[in-house]
Amino acid sequence: MPTFVVETYGCQMNVHDSERISGLLIDAGYTQALADSQPDLVVFNTCAVRENADNKLYGNLSFLAPRKKSDPNFQIAVGGCMAQKDQDAIIKRAPYVDVVFGTHNIGSLPILLERARIEEASQVEIKESLEHFPSTLPVKRDSAFSAWVSVSVGCNNTCTFCIVPQLRGIEKDRSMDEIMKEVRALVDQGVIEITLLGQNVNAYGVDFGDRGAFAKLLRECGKVDGLERVRFMSPHPRDFTDDVIDAMAQTKNVMPHLHMPLQSGSDQILQAMRRSYRRDRYLGIIQKVKSAIPNAAITTDIIVGFPGETDHDFEQTIDLVKEVKFSAAYTFQYSKRPGTPAATMANQVSDEVMAARYNQLHKIQQEISKSENEKLIGQNIELLVSSNEGRHDVNENRMNGRSKDFRLTHFDNSAKLARPGDLVQVKVVEAYANHIVASSPISVKKTKGADAHAAWVSENGDKRILLGIPTLASLKSL
Numbered sequence: 001m002p003t004f005v006v007e008t009y010g011c012q013m014n015v016h017d018s019e020r021i022s023g024l025l026i027d028a029g030y031t032q033a034l035a036d037s038q039p040d041l042v043v044f045n046t047c048a049v050r051e052n053a054d055n056k057l058y059g060n061l062s063f064l065a066p067r068k069k070s071d072p073n074f075q076i077a078v079g080g081c082m083a084q085k086d087q088d089a090i091i092k093r094a095p096y097v098d099v100v101f102g103t104h105n106i107g108s109l110p111i112l113l114e115r116a117r118i119e120e121a122s123q124v125e126i127k128e129s130l131e132h133f134p135s136t137l138p139v140k141r142d143s144a145f146s147a148w149v150s151v152s153v154g155c156n157n158t159c160t161f162c163i164v165p166q167l168r169g170i171e172k173d174r175s176m177d178e179i180m181k182e183v184r185a186l187v188d189q190g191v192i193e194i195t196l197l198g199q200n201v202n203a204y205g206v207d208f209g210d211r212g213a214f215a216k217l218l219r220e221c222g223k224v225d226g227l228e229r230v231r232f233m234s235p236h237p238r239d240f241t242d243d244v245i246d247a248m249a250q251t252k253n254v255m256p257h258l259h260m261p262l263q264s265g266s267d268q269i270l271q272a273m274r275r276s277y278r279r280d281r282y283l284g285i286i287q288k289v290k291s292a293i294p295n296a297a298i299t300t301d302i303i304v305g306f307p308g309e310t311d312h313d314f315e316q317t318i319d320l321v322k323e324v325k326f327s328a329a330y331t332f333q334y335s336k337r338p339g340t341p342a343a344t345m346a347n348q349v350s351d352e353v354m355a356a357r358y359n360q361l362h363k364i365q366q367e368i369s370k371s372e373n374e375k376l377i378g379q380n381i382e383l384l385v386s387s388n389e390g391r392h393d394v395n396e397n398r399m400n401g402r403s404k405d406f407r408l409t410h411f412d413n414s415a416k417l418a419r420p421g422d423l424v425q426v427k428v429v430e431a432y433a434n435h436i437v438a439s440s441p442i443s444v445k446k447t448k449g450a451d452a453h454a455a456w457v458s459e460n461g462d463k464r465i466l467l468g469i470p471t472l473a474s475l476k477s478l
Helices: 014-026 053-071 081-087 089-093 106-119 164-169 176-188 213-221 240-252 267-273 279-292 312-324 351-374 448-460
Strands: 005-010 042-044 075-080 099-101 121-124 148-150 192-199 229-233 257-259 298-302 328-333 380-385 397-401 410-414 422-431 436-438 441-447
Touching: 005 014, 014 042, 014 075, 014 089, 014 106, 014 148, 014 192, 042 053, 042 081, 053 075, 053 081, 075 081, 075 106, 081 089, 081 164, 089 099, 089 121, 099 106, 106 121, 176 192, 176 213, 192 213, 213 229, 213 240, 240 279, 267 312, 279 298, 279 312, 298 312, 298 351, 312 351, 328 351, 351 422, 380 410, 410 422
Parallel strands: 005 042, 042 075, 075 099, 099 121, 148 192, 192 229, 257 298, 298 328, 410 436
Antiparallel strands: 380 397, 380 422, 397 410, 422 436, 422 441
């Protein structure tokens, strides 16, 4: 059977789409490539949010050009947001690419590959709107015990720095019945953790006129026996309502972690970004969450160097970061994206100023993250033992897991008590900015998720890159 590898850039939605791409290809007769072999097909699932994603794609395409020249049966496909944006431009820059497909027609990939093979010509097919909700496509999940569940696709926001709404389209919501059928089916298969996904996940319900739909969905997930953990990403402050906070606090399996993008602490910049909230509104949400869920961890996204950002604007962001004390912040330097209003705004911030602000913010947040993690030293916490995060650890006696509030934790497993998919109680002994270190398990709760992982490994063998979609970097011969 022909083999394939999927290279994924970007957000969690793209990761989930890559699982669908893998499922489609397996249904079409392909198999995932082994770590020590050359694949017959490489699929790039791209991102368009930042310029470095473009550079990374074309760099990898150039890297594959000699292979394509020497082996005409080798195929390359490019999909995702950048494919939706650039369309024919990809073939102009890399004419040896076989297929370019968009965000709305993932299901066409196997047919397009076959057509490219028969016609010996590149195939470009970009749909301008979604024909079928992608949840109907087969999925090759990245984990036996954790799964993504899309509640919606698309976005109705008009943030001036973001091109995603142009590429993913307006928001389309699934029915709650359909979502819950998928959740229950996943749990029956051994999944014990799900993450609800949407470009603006807490706007769920706008498509059918129910502003309380997302809170209701969280509560419904709380009724599913065997579902240990529920997470969601990413909400928007504009649509974040008190009933969602209540549902988080009152639903036992909804985890005490909120990822709430901030982008800037300056009202002037938030207005220029067209973010539909101001810093007081944002701080009010955080205060309510901390009051209702005292042990909640808050993480965020921040952009520095947005056009027109002054030193005062940046200081307001720093002040808000210090006030909230995020457990982690994903900080980015503003990236000009053609086709967005921000790209043509006056007062673009220089690269030098942007880099200096980024470094200052990163240093402050690292200190805060370390301080917040140090508060856990001596406490017992519950971890869901991970599979793909742990395999990179050079210390074979260590395993990794995620706490309920999503902190990455390394723990001693020299006694071999824990398996991927188990829930373990450990005591925190050390803390760093990006992770914490814990003792050997105090107790272990065996789960059907761990059984599902063990069954997957038994079925697929040790040579395959277990429970992870292989990447170019993991294929030694490329």
